[in-house]
Amino acid sequence: MPYDITTAHMSPGPREAWTSIKRGFGCKCPACGTGAMFGRYLKVKPVCETCGEELFHEQAHDFPPYITITIVAHIVLMGVVLAEQHGDWPMWVHMAIWPALTVILAMALMQPVKGAVVGYQWARRMHGFGGDDEIILAKSQGAKTKDRTT
Numbered sequence: 094m095p096y097d098i099t100t101a102h103m104s105p106g107p108r109e110a111w112t113s114i115k116r117g118f119g120c121k122c123p124a125c126g127t128g129a130m131f132g133r134y135l136k137v138k139p140v141c142e143t144c145g146e147e148l149f150h151e152q153a154h155d156f157p158p159y160i161t162i163t164i165v166a167h168i169v170l171m172g173v174v175l176a177e178q179h180g181d182w183p184m185w186v187h188m189a190i191w192p193a194l195t196v197i198l199a200m201a202l203m204q205p206v207k208g209a210v211v212g213y214q215w216a217r218r219m220h221g222f223g224g225d226d227e228i229i230l231a232k233s234q235g236a237k238t239k240d241r242t243t
């Protein structure tokens with residue numbers, strides 16, 4: 094009996110990347126857009142509670158922090174440069190504002206950015222998000238399927 098990982102919950106058909114990224118940025122399931130993606134701060138739920146889409150295939154790893162660091166660095170450095178050019182703030186004000194703003198922005202952006210990355214992975218059928226189409230494509234290309242009986 095050939096090994097088959099398909100389930101009834103995998104969504105068929107084309108997947109629009111920007112829609113999935115926007116849904117993920119809103120911390121919603123990339124498939125339905127209504128179910129919550131995260132169970133805890135950065136812990137993706139294994140399955141969407143609304144539509145049943147399997148979300149445990151995500152492999153965002155360190156990519157969301159890289160994106161977040163890049164965004165936060167641009168915002169904070171722009172603020173520092175503008176404050177230096179147009180303001181005459183004492184050093185203690187700089188020391189109070191910029192580190193705090195950096196931490197707040199990083200904490201606020203990390204979850205939506207991870208959601209967007211997972212949404213993109215889902216839209217591009219990466220890491221097992223492919224479901225039925227991935228298996229059909231592999232079979233059409235002559236790939237051997239694993240057999241559980243051997």
Ligand SMILES: [Zn+2]
Pocket residue numbers: 122123124125126127128141142143144145146
């Ligand atoms: Zn869903």
